[in-house]
Amino acid sequence: MNIQVVKFLSRLLALSLASVFLYLIAVLFDLPDRFFGLLIILFSVCLSASCYMTVSKQLGISDPVFIFSSFLTLYTITPVAQTVVGFNFFALNSIYSYSDFDVFLHASRFILFNFVVIFTYFIFIDIFNNHQSRFSFNIVIFERKKFYNDKYALFVAVFIFLLSFFTLTILAAPVETYYDNYTKYDHLPSSIRTLVSVLKRLYWGILPILVVLVLFNFKEKKIIASFFIVLICAVDLIVSKGSRINTLIVVVQALVVYNLLVSRINLARLFYLVLPFIFFMALIELVRLSSGNLDLQELSLVPGEFNALFFPSIELFKMREIGVLPYYSELMLYKDIYYLIPFFNNPDADPMNWYWVNFHPHAEVAPFTMGPIADSAFFGSWFAIFFRGILLAINIFILRCILLYVSKSWLSFLIFSYCVSISILALKYSVFTYQEQMIKNLLPTLLIFLICCLILKFFIKVMLNNNSWSKNVSK
Numbered sequence: 001m002n003i004q005v006v007k008f009l010s011r012l013l014a015l016s017l018a019s020v021f022l023y024l025i026a027v028l029f030d031l032p033d034r035f036f037g038l039l040i041i042l043f044s045v046c047l048s049a050s051c052y053m054t055v056s057k058q059l060g061i062s063d064p065v066f067i068f069s070s071f072l073t074l075y076t077i078t079p080v081a082q083t084v085v086g087f088n089f090f091a092l093n094s095i096y097s098y099s100d101f102d103v104f105l106h107a108s109r110f111i112l113f114n115f116v117v118i119f120t121y122f123i124f125i126d127i128f129n130n131h132q133s134r135f136s137f138n139i140v141i142f143e144r145k146k147f148y149n150d151k152y153a154l155f156v157a158v159f160i161f162l163l164s165f166f167t168l169t170i171l172a173a174p175v176e177t178y179y180d181n182y183t184k185y186d187h188l189p190s191s192i193r194t195l196v197s198v199l200k201r202l203y204w205g206i207l208p209i210l211v212v213l214v215l216f217n218f219k220e221k222k223i224i225a226s227f228f229i230v231l232i233c234a235v236d237l238i239v240s241k242g243s244r245i246n247t248l249i250v251v252v253q254a255l256v257v258y259n260l261l262v263s264r265i266n267l268a269r270l271f272y273l274v275l276p277f278i279f280f281m282a283l284i285e286l287v288r289l290s291s292g293n294l295d296l297q298e299l300s301l302v303p304g305e306f307n308a309l310f311f312p313s314i315e316l317f318k319m320r321e322i323g324v325l326p327y328y329s330e331l332m333l334y335k336d337i338y339y340l341i342p343f344f345n346n347p348d349a350d351p352m353n354w355y356w357v358n359f360h361p362h363a364e365v366a367p368f369t370m371g372p373i374a375d376s377a378f379f380g381s382w383f384a385i386f387f388r389g390i391l392l393a394i395n396i397f398i399l400r401c402i403l404l405y406v407s408k409s410w411l412s413f414l415i416f417s418y419c420v421s422i423s424i425l426a427l428k429y430s431v432f433t434y435q436e437q438m439i440k441n442l443l444p445t446l447l448i449f450l451i452c453c454l455i456l457k458f459f460i461k462v463m464l465n466n467n468s469w470s471k472n473v474s475k
Helices: 003-015 017-028 033-055 064-084 089-093 100-131 150-171 178-182 190-217 222-239 245-261 267-289 310-322 330-338 351-359 382-406 410-421 423-428 433-474
Strands: none
Touching (some): 017 033, 033 100, 064 410, 150 222, 190 222, 190 410, 245 423, 382 410, 382 433, 410 423
């Protein structure tokens, strides 16, 4: 067996011995179902920890499979922890009654998905190493090309960011609540809404370019770089009334770039950085959802983001089990492919729209996203989870190859850091999320950015030549 797989499995086994011991105690003493929740939490953490230990000497926390596994672990242990302490979120908020065992069984589907992704990823690394021995796992040195004069490239990125941001702000209707963000452009004519859609893609695409350029230019001036990153996040949070997804993506990308470019971040340091950030994000959700006095039902929604994957998927698997799933189109089987097509919208092929129409028809917007695990309830169940995990692992492995083998230019660095930062979207939407976001957001914006850099460079060169010619004539 290959070395990466052996390392991962041996570390997972060593770290999971405590789980095995606790399981034997639970069986011998016939402990209640909630005790098994602790085993699930412990094993999930061991899974991510084993993954980190295997990649720590290579990419460390910037490894795409570690970032993905960490997010999935958070989405697994949060609902399980709620159930262990006696607060069954799913019994309060669902039309079905879920026992503690139901919650833990569904958590095992998340663990299976996590394990398949990590295990397949390491298998591909070993296969690749065996056939491409000329390659090494040393981090390449990313040198800025002379063409990208730092101040000019950063100026262009800031200009595109401000242009798209202020244009979108001017065109938007007044926003009072978080949910108004989804309808703030509905008053515009269809032609203008098309322009808004393009500007949104431009805005989402320029953010990762801006993050990379800021850290490239100010990697020796950490305070300035941190100020720029915090400023970008603060502006987005304020304007969106608490929408945190862009902030999360920016922060994750900044950590990935910092770890590779400036200074390595170990697991303990990452924990101290992430813990207050998670608290801050939960606080934002608490403020966003609160309306004066908070009752138990409102408090139950505070960790709602980390229940967002679990809640719809456990419902769908439960309905599949008892045979009461509403009718759905076979087009939903090809949802992952449809998502790759820009400006394509077929409600019959979108499970998120299907869930909205069938379960929350009075909601202003779709209340939940439908990721690979939830989609597996329609076609294949446990087998589909296994198959989608393999597909996602292949995509994550491709990201690693883009960074280490394709090119030493900053463009490969940009693509890698951006795709790693959107790992959470791969959990919430599609196995082809990395390709989708590159096709729709990053690559078109990158093309516009490079063209603008060329134009600016050309004009500066012409102006410098004219000044030189004028001085020669005057002499």
